[in-house]
Amino acid sequence: KQEVTQIPAALSVPEGENLVLNCSFTDSAIYNLQWFRQDPGKGLTSLLLIQSSQREQTSGRLNASLDKSSGRSTLYIAASQPGDSATYLCAVITNQAGTALIFGKGTTLSVSS
């Protein structure tokens, strides 16, 4: 059974710091991995999607890497801002038929000004 773990559970940093969020999954046979942002009481915003054949994706200050063989992904946030404060969720799809995402519990990020 696929399990997704995110470390750390919470992170507080001052504005301007570069930071790394970690995600690991137990079954390396995934089809893709997505990083989401969730603001309190809100839905999910998709940040980056990495296909199983890819090693990284970039969008603005965000960079996500994928090492499928070791079951790891990282989300790198450069020059963090208070507006980045949110919970970041990692999720994987493990079935070609497009079954549901399996989520980690998330990392709650707080960026202070």
Place this chain on the structure above:
Amino acid sequence: GAVVSQHPSRVICKSGTSVKIECRSLDFQATTMFWYRQFPKQSLMLMATSNEGSKATYEQGVEKDKFLINHASLTLSTLTVTSAHPEDSSFYICSAGNGQGNSRAFFGQGTRLTVV
């Protein structure tokens, strides 16, 4: 990108009543929709997979008679929480995709259900 609209965003109901939540794909046809539930400080847990024109597939531990799912068209799936109880209070969120494993999942805005 594709848009998934979920309604209502917030609902408060009395214990014993039923609540219907709608999930619509606005600009694409969703052969499959997923319903998740999220308790405070927990991750999203899949409740059921909704396939257009067929019965939903429920995850272990989810009561299909309590959480009724209907996916009557390629753009609409509904989740009805029947005879709601306070322990059903949670954040419910749907997602839609085109059924391909490498497609991006698009999520609705979520529904905060409070049963009093």
